[in-house]
Each structure stands twice: as structure tokens, then as C-alpha cells.
Amino acid sequence: MKVLVAVKRVIDYNVKIRVKPDGSDVDLTNVKMAMNPFCEIAVEEAVRLKEKGVATEVVAVTVGPKAAQEQLRTALALGADRAIHVESDERVESLGAAKALAKVVEKEAPQLVILGKQAIDSDNNQTGQMLAALTGMAQGTFASEVEVEGETLKVIREIDGGLQTVSLKLPAVVTTDLRLNEPRYAKLPDIMKAKKKPMDVMTPADLGVEVASRLKLVKVEPPAERQGGVKVGSVDELVDKLKNEAKVIS
Amino acid sequence: MSILVLAEHHDGQLADATAHVVAAAQAIGGDIDVLVAGQDVAAVAEAAAKLDGVSKVRVADSETFAHLLAEPTADLLVALADDYSHVLAAASTTGKNVLPRLAALKDVAQISEIIAVESGDTFKRPIYAGNAIATVQSEDALKVITVRSTAFDAVGQGGSAAIEPVEASIDNSLSSFVGEELAKSDRPELGAARVVISGGRGMGSGENFKILDNIADKLGAAIGASRAAVDAGFVPNDMQVGQTGKIVAPDLYIAVGISGAIQHLAGMKDSKVIVAINKDEEAPIFQVADYGLVADLFEAIPELDSKL
Ligand SMILES: Cc1cc2nc3c(=O)[nH]c(=O)nc-3n(C[C@H](O)[C@H](O)[C@H](O)COP(=O)(O)OP(=O)(O)OC[C@H]3O[C@@H](n4cnc5c(N)ncnc54)[C@H](O)[C@@H]3O)c2cc1C
Ligand SMILES: Nc1ncnc2c1ncn2[C@@H]1O[C@H](COP(=O)(O)O)[C@@H](O)[C@H]1O
Numbered sequence: 209m210k211v212l213v214a215v216k217r218v219i220d221y222n223v224k225i226r227v228k229p230d231g232s233d234v235d236l237t238n239v240k241m242a243m244n245p246f247c248e249i250a251v252e253e254a255v256r257l258k259e260k261g262v263a264t265e266v267v268a269v270t271v272g273p274k275a276a277q278e279q280l281r282t283a284l285a286l287g288a289d290r291a292i293h294v295e296s297d298e299r300v301e302s303l304g305a306a307k308a309l310a311k312v313v314e315k316e317a318p319q320l321v322i323l324g325k326q327a328i329d330s331d332n333n334q335t336g337q338m339l340a341a342l343t344g345m346a347q348g349t350f351a352s353e354v355e356v357e358g359e360t361l362k363v364i365r366e367i368d369g370g371l372q373t374v375s376l377k378l379p380a381v382v383t384t385d386l387r388l389n390e391p392r393y394a395k396l397p398d399i400m401k402a403k404k405k406p407m408d409v410m411t412p413a414d415l416g417v418e419v420a421s422r423l424k425l426v427k428v429e430p431p432a433e434r435q436g437g438v439k440v441g442s443v444d445e446l447v448d449k450l451k452n453e454a455k456v457i458s
Numbered sequence: 459m460s461i462l463v464l465a466e467h468h469d470g471q472l473a474d475a476t477a478h479v480v481a482a483a484q485a486i487g488g489d490i491d492v493l494v495a496g497q498d499v500a501a502v503a504e505a506a507a508k509l510d511g512v513s514k515v516r517v518a519d520s521e522t523f524a525h526l527l528a529e530p531t532a533d534l535l536v537a538l539a540d541d542y543s544h545v546l547a548a549a550s551t552t553g554k555n556v557l558p559r560l561a562a563l564k565d566v567a568q569i570s571e572i573i574a575v576e577s578g579d580t581f582k583r584p585i586y587a588g589n590a591i592a593t594v595q596s597e598d599a600l601k602v603i604t605v606r607s608t609a610f611d612a613v614g615q616g617g618s619a620a621i622e623p624v625e626a627s628i629d630n631s632l633s634s635f636v637g638e639e640l641a642k643s644d645r646p647e648l649g650a651a652r653v654v655i656s657g658g659r660g661m662g663s664g665e666n667f668k669i670l671d672n673i674a675d676k677l678g679a680a681i682g683a684s685r686a687a688v689d690a691g692f693v694p695n696d697m698q699v700g701q702t703g704k705i706v707a708p709d710l711y712i713a714v715g716i717s718g719a720i721q722h723l724a725g726m727k728d729s730k731v732i733v734a735i736n737k738d739e740e741a742p743i744f745q746v747a748d749y750g751l752v753a754d755l756f757e758a759i760p761e762l763d764s765k766l
């Protein structure tokens with residue numbers, strides 16, 4: 209079966225962002241960018257399915273600026289067979305991304321689409337669910353285990369109270385949680401090989417969709433700073449402060 | 459404006475989160491209906507009818523809605539949404555699973571995890587792990603919104619809303635429920651606890667987490683964890699606090715053997731008082747802690763236990 213994996217270019221997860229002084233957005237100039245960590249898990253899962261002989265082809269897709277081709281190359285280095293770049297310089301959010309991805313799904317007809325559960329920039333946690341809705345597919349969100357069982361997909365999901373197991377009709381959409389797998393690192397020879405793997409480039413207009421966010425970003429501001437606290441010298445002092453200063457225990 | 463709130467419930471009981479979401483609905487203003495979807499949910503509907511500010515509770519009681527799977531629940535919301543200007547749910551794993559599906563089916567954006575209401579179409583929400591707060595405005599006719607429960611004080615329970623059944627024939631051939639493994643605990647729920655004590659990689663093992671039990675008992679605390687502690691298999695996933703886990707804002711948060719990565723801070727830095735116990739005095743957790751204790755947790759925790 210064919211597996212489609214959606215990857216997003218985001219700020220590297222180790223970077224602490226700054227808000228632009230004019231409050232229009234966060235400042236991403238000269239900031240290290242990377243593949244969204246949940247997308248790395250999605251690519252890894254697809255590649256493992258191929259290694260197990262379950263998947264026959266892994267196609268990576270992104271919607272975003274030219275520079276997002278770096279993340280597609282990373283996906284190719286990690287084991288994807290080919291890539292699709294839907295190029296757009298607009299501010300793309302989940303609904304727009306899901307619409308473009310839905311068109312790609314229509315063309316490619318994958319049996320399984322794997323996305324991250326959440327992009328760590330917008331923290332939206334929407335695209336997979338939206339894609340499933342737009343394509344009429346079942347969704348297995350926040351997956352910590354995925355198994356193809358003939359015409360169905362068993363997904364163990366991380367939910368607030370613990371774990372839930374669902375069975376989905378294929379084709380289906382899965383979004384990855386942290387415990388699904390531990391992504392590998394790309395090896396140098398694979399990075400070299402990835403440069404030669406095919407990449408299709410198209411525009412949202414080619415697909416007949418609009419991807420620009422319809423949510424207006426009115427303002428971006430830094431969060432309220434916490435006042436720096438104090439170090440206490442002993443457990444006794446800690447208990448005393450909690451009782452008599454903070455008054456949070458009695 | 460008229461607002462539909464999707465009720466959250468577990469084990470036949472209305473979850474606390476719903477009263478917080480109703481509070482967010484009140485901040486928007488207008489008529490507030492609550493939708494209780496599920497199987498055998500009469501008691502949930504009665505509890506929802508008592509929430510202040512609710513005009514009507516609509517009940518969809520059917521096997522199809524047991525476990526609130528996303529596919530049928532979103533279809534149900536689509537069937538009802540035309541009566542409303544806003545649909546709200548908690549930013550729980552249920553709300554996050556269902557609402558984007560509704561939004562896409564209605565061709566509208568979703569506004570995730572709001573922490574403040576500026577007006578009926580403008581909301582504040584954290585982005586980049588809470589390192590920035592965005593104000594966003596929606597021009598869509600229907601606003602589909604998930605709500606961070608800890609950001610809104612729960613409404614009271616003096617209401618007496620009408621309860622009426624929803625007639626909707628929804629079926630689901632896409633997905634089915636197979637089973638679940640729910641953590642059982644006598645402790646308060648993480649998201650609702652007044653005190654939370656969390657352990658990180660520094661705890662060393664799942665066995666060692668037990669040294670937090672006594673303190674949690676004495677303080678009536680819930681126990682949480684960092685991602686590293688969950689990934690290492692010390693404790694189950696539902697205990698993870700952070701950007702991609704649970705968001706908590708208790709009166710007192712005690713971080714034990716946790717370094718304070720931004721992803722962890724995103725889930726707890728709105729706590730009223732933060733205590734950090736860590737043997738590394740350079741650990742970033744101390745930058746947000748009101749009271750920091752540089753100590754080996756295996757000495758400090760038993761001592762703290764004995765002195766409470
Ligand atoms: C996409 C993504 C999402 C993530 N989401 C989350 C999330 O939701 N929640 C989350 O927590 N993390 C999350 N993380 C992980 C995060 O980046 C950190 O890796 C994690 O929080 C570290 O956990 P920790 O503090 O327990 O471990 P470490 O960083 O290893 O820190 C352990 C600490 O314990 C201290 N220690 C060790 N032994 C002792 C002792 N005997 N006594 C006292 N102190 C001791 C050490 O000094 C150290 O500071 C996410 C990461 C990514 C990439
Ligand atoms: N612009 C995009 N291009 C490709 N995939 C995306 C894009 N935006 C979101 N996704 C996918 O959807 C997941 C969740 O993102 P979100 O729902 O926006 O938080 C990401 O981990 C990606 O797999």
C-alpha cells in the first residue's frame with residue numbers, strides 16, 4: 209500500500225522564540241528551522257511500514273515556502289521514496305494545509321496518510337482531523353501504536369485518561385503521538401541519495417485550492433513573565449515558606 | 459449569539475472541564491446550550507442542566523456516540539451547528555479529536571485552546587509552547603473553538619436548564635471502538651487538582667515514583683510527570699504535563715527531578731506557586747520556580763514527607 213506523510217517546516221524545538229517589537233508576529237529571521245518533531249515520527253512510522261513490507265511506497269508532502277524543500281529532502285533521506293511540494297508563501301494554517309493535502313490525497317490515492325498530531329509553532333492540533341473530514345476518512349489521532357490488519361487499521365491512541373484502541377476502515381488518517389516510535393537520524397550516504405530522489409512541485413492554484421489562513425492574526429505578544437523566585441536553603445525553610453509566605457499548604 | 463458546548467464526560471459523570479468551557483461561553487455572551495452525546499448519559503445531562511448560564515441541554519443518547527468517536531460525533535455536530543454562531547469544547551483529547559473535524563466539514567478554521575475572549579470573534583491563544591500569545595480574529599460565520607479549561611473559572615451549579623433529546627440519525631461505518639485502558643486513581647484529576655507534584659527523569663525509575671505518593675496523599679495532590687519520565691516507561695502517558703501533554707495551573711506545583719525544558723514549562727508555568735527540587739542549581743526550572751531547593755531528591759523528598 210501507498211503511504212502519504214505530511215511534513216511541516218517549523219522552528220527548531222530547542223529555540224526559544226522572540227516576539228517582534230511591533231507585535232505583528234514572532235521573529236523568525238535567522239532562526240534555526242527543522243522538520244516538526246511529530247512529523248519526524250510520522251516519517252519514521254511510514255518508513256518502518258515499508259521496511260516491514262506493509263507499505264510499498266512512501267510519499268512525503270509539504271505545503272509551504274520554497275525553503276520547506278529542505279524538510280522534504282530530510283524525509284527523503286530518512287527513507288521516503290519521493291516528495292511533493294505544494295509551494296506557497298502565504299501564512300498557511302491547518303485548514304489551508306488540509307485542503308491542499310486533500311487534493312494530493314485525491315491524486316495519489318494512498319491507503320494511509322500519516323501526519324504529526326501537532327505543529328509546535330501554531331500548536332494547532334487540527335490538520336489530520338481536518339484532512340480526514342475533507343476526504344471522508346476515519347481518523348486515528350494521537351497514535352502510540354498502529355497496525356494494519358487487512359482492510360482495517362488498529363490504532364492505539366493516547367487519550368487523557370490513558371489509552372484507547374480503535375479500529376478504522378482503510379484508507380485512513382493517523383496522527384502521531386510521542387510514543388509511536390523513536391525516529392532515526394539520517395545517515396550521510398542517505399542524505400546524498402535523497403538529492404536524486406524525485407520531487408514534484410506544484411502550487412495551490414494547480415490543485416484548485418486556497419491555502420492562506422482565514423484567521424486574522426491581530427497581535428502577538430510575549431506571555432506574562434514570572435517573577436524570579438528565591439532559592440531556599442533547606443526543606444524546613446521550604447515548608448515554612450509554603451505555609452507562611454505563599455500560604456498554599458497548611 | 460448562540461453557543462453550543464460539547465459536554466465532556468467519563469464513566470457516566472460530567473467532567474469538570476465542561477463548567478470551565480461554559481464559563482468561556484459566558485464570556486462570549488449569548489444563549490448557551492450544552493450537547494451531551496454518549497450512551498446512557500441521563501445523569502450527565504442532569505448534571506449539565508445544573509450549570510449556571512445554560513439555557514438548554516440537548517441529549518443524543520445512542521450506542522453510536524458511546525466513546526465519542528470523532529467520525530459520528532462530528533457528524534452530529536454538523537447536523538446541529540446551523541443553529542449556532544459558536545461551537546465550543548474543552549481542549550481535551552476528545553475536543554481536539556472531534557472539533558477540527560466539525561470545522562473542516564463546515565469549511566471554517568478552528569481556533570485551538572483559547573485562554574481569553576476579547577469579543578465574539580476575537581480570542582487569545584498561546585502559540586510556540588506558550589512563548590507567545592496570539593490574538594486571532596475569525597470572520598467565519600461559525601466559530602469552532604477549543605478552550606483551555608485552566609484559563610476560565612468554572613461556573614456554579616445553581617442552574618435548572620431544560621433537557622431535550624436530539625433527533626438525529628447518524629451512523630458510523632468508518633471507525634469502531636475496540637477497548638481502552640484507563641488509569642485508575644483515587645487522586646484528583648491532573649487538570650483539576652489544587653496541588654500537583656510531578657517527577658522527571660531524575661526519579662530514576664517507576665518504582666521510585668512511589669516516594670511521591672505520601673506527599674501527594676498529605677497535600678491532596680495529583681501526580682504528574684515530564685515527557686522523559688513517560689518515555690522511559692516510569693509512568694503512563696496520561697501523566698505527562700506539557701506543551702503536548704496536559705496543561706495544569708494548580709495553586710501549588712512541585713517539580714521533582716525535572717530540568718524545565720520549554721515544552722514542560724508550557725504545561726505548568728501558569729501555576730500559582732512553583733517549587734522546584736533539583737540537584738543541578740543551573741537547571742532552567744529554577745528560573746520559573748518561586749521556591750527552588752538545590753538538593754538530591756532522594757534525600758529531600760523523604761524529609762519533606764516527614765515535615766508535612
Ligand atoms: C515535540 C516535543 C514535545 C514535547 N512535549 C513535552 C511535554 O509535553 N512535556 C514534557 O515534559 N516534555 C516534553 N518534551 C520533552 C522536553 O523537551 C524535555 O526533553 C523533557 O521535558 C525533559 O524531561 P526531564 O526534565 O524529566 O528530564 P531531563 O531534562 O533529563 O532532566 C532531569 C533533571 O533531573 C535532575 N536530577 C537527576 N537526578 C536527580 C536527583 N537525584 N535529585 C534531584 N534532581 C535530579 C537533573 O539535574 C535534571 O535537571 C517534548 C519534546 C518535543 C521535541
Ligand atoms: N503546511 C503543512 N504542510 C504539510 N503538513 C502540514 C502542514 N501543516 C500541518 N501539517 C501536518 O499536520 C500536522 C499537525 O499540524 P497542526 O494540526 O497544524 O498542528 C503536522 O505535524 C503535519 O504533519
